[in-house]
Amino acid sequence: MRAIQITEFGGPEVLVPTELPDPVPGEGEVLLEVSRAGINYADTHNAENSYLAPASLPLVPGNEVVGTTPDGRRLVSMLNAGGYAERAAAPLAMSFEVPDGVDDLTALGLVVQGTTAWLLLRTAAHLEPGESVLVHAAAGGVGTLAVQLAKAMGAGRVIASASTQDKRDLALSLGADAAIDPAEEDLVGAIRAANGGKRVDVVLEMTGGRVTDQSIAALAPLGRLAFFGMASREQPKPVKLPSLLSHSTTVSGLWLPHAFGKPGLMQRAVDELMAAALEGSLKVVGGGEYALADARTAHEDLRARRTVGKLLLDPTR
Known part of the structure; x- marks a missing residue:
């Protein structure tokens, strides 16, 4: 072969x-x-x-x-x-x-990137209705699905982060309420401005380096950052536990293979995603x-x- x-x-x-x-x-x-x-x-x-x-x-x-x-x-x-x-x-x-009616693109988009977005929101960040969500790399495979899923799960405001205007426009077309450039020197300020002057409740982050650092700094009290990659190949600064305590924030990680260790979790995610794709409410x-x-x-x-x-x-x- x-x-x-x-x-x-x-x-x-x-x-x-x-x-x-x-x-x-x-x-x-x-x-x-x-x-x-x-x-x-x-x-x-x-x-x-x-x-x-x-x-x-x-x-x-x-x-x-x-x-x-x-x-x-x-x-x-x-x-x-x-x-x-x-x-x-x-x-x-x-x-x-x-299922019949699901093409190759949709099936492949959902099995890894779709389940990753679903697990980030459901199990890592524990998104609650009405909360604000920042999705980094929002034009990517996980990001495009996370934007749509966050809205479907009741997020009050979804902010997309992407490196070009075309990518930001794509995220907005998928339902994001605002879009920012992660290269902004004052990224914390840009995040807060996109969220009506408020800190953000949930961040999905896979860039690393300063983007991770400033995203943690932009979290609201009881906010959560779910880390699932390091595309920049730059290490973020070490997270200091007293800082998490003083701001009541959470930083979690997600690596998809671990989800297979919890019986039924991946099947539940795939079933929900496939059903949403078939009814037209989720697009790869x-x-x-x-x-x-x-x-x-x-x-x-x-x-x-x-x-x-x-x-x-x-x-x-």
């Missing part, structure tokens, strides 16, 4: 098209003929071995695929690796049936398709922040 293989860690240049034997499913796995693979920002960390879970070589990257089983079932699956290929061995415990924003041979270009575009929404890899090209 055709696949992308990494034999040394590094940047986008290490993603090399190659021919490999078909994967052999083990116990509890099923072979999928991949129609599309999802591309996530975490894949860029895997390529350089800077992700939370250490990788080993050789590596076929890619942690999500949608495809068909030998008996004709259509599944969307999360993988430990192996998604950038024509075929993948998918763990049944991390696979979900794709497509960010473009890349041929398998162009995986390197996809990673270059991601790292340069040239993309929006959900990116797909087409293994047939």
